[in-house]
Amino acid sequence: MSLFDQINTDLTTAMKAREKERTAALRNIKKVLIEAKTASSSHDLEDTEVIKIIQKLAKQGTDSANLYKEQGREDLAAEELVQVAVFEAYLPKKLTNEELTTAVKAIIESAGATSIKEMGKVMGLASSQLAGKADGKDIADMVKALLS
Known part of the structure; x- marks a missing residue:
């Protein structure tokens, strides 16, 4: 259904x-x-x-x-x-902060990003993979924190 x-x-x-x-x-x-x-x-x-x-x-x-x-x-x-x-009630369960950190780390590794200059590439992948599971602002903040 x-x-x-x-x-x-x-x-x-x-x-x-x-x-x-x-x-x-x-x-x-x-x-x-x-x-x-x-x-x-x-x-x-x-x-x-x-x-x-x-x-x-x-x-x-x-x-x-x-x-x-x-x-x-x-x-x-x-x-x-x-x-x-x-x-x-109709939305997928939101990721916890720890789950979000783990997911973003995995995305950064798969993209091969090493610096904040590659944030756009990581955000593109993260936004598509984590759509509905995390807020875009939270994803961006996590990517910035992990890449800097």
Whole structure:
């Protein structure tokens, strides 16, 4: 079952269980996925594309929650964080700092990089291999630390 189909099934289940917040979050995901489907030339979305879209939604929700907190709107921040929790349930498990360090070291060795000048080459490999498992900023910081 594809991730898109899983989201549809979970949406139906949440609607039957009358889970208001979960239903709203899943509808939001489905809306964005349908928009992406119609915008692309192929009519099927791969799971990797779905994951990227959900990651983007989760990041936007987290940013919105932070803005709401800064403005003293804890009620709106809580709503956003509930949706982000639903989004994150469909994302792959994030790497711990130790796992990220090990993965980046292996990528640096396979690329044969020895200096910070080769960061671009390492980042290209790391970004593709660790997509969805770690944030790009965290990957970049780790590469910088290991190459300097």
